[in-house]
Amino acid sequence: QVQLVESGGGLVQTGGSLRLSCAASGMFFSINVMGWYCQAPGKERELVASITRSGSTNYEDSVKGRFTISRDNVKNLLYLQMNSLKPEDTAVYYCNAEVLDGASGYYSGRKFNVWGQGTQVTVSS
Secondary structure, three states, X not given: OOXXXXXXXXXXXXXXXXXXXXXXXXXXXXXXXXXXXXXXXOOOOEEEEEEOOOOOEEEOHHHOOOEEEEEEOOOOEEEEEEOOOOHHHOEEEEEEEEEEEEEOOEEEEEEEEEEOOOEEEEEEO
């Protein structure tokens, strides 16, 4: 079973910074795309940023220039550096990964998505 565990959320003032981390554990062949999603109260979950295994990134327009997504493929870690935070960034942030099923040296041919439990980010005005 594959698990994603986020950390790094908290309360910060407008203009402040936070760094979210997501650690993947369990047995799998590899991880393809990883991403950060956010869900504010009363709203649907939406993509914030994503990154492929080779390092290609994609950002939602409102975070471009403020957030940076990165990953460590050796340690199976995902990061989101959040700068110049605004009150509208307040949400629960979730880590997502497209996992290739299998084990070290063996790919079963199946893929599946895994979600973390989420970490709360609150930006005060």
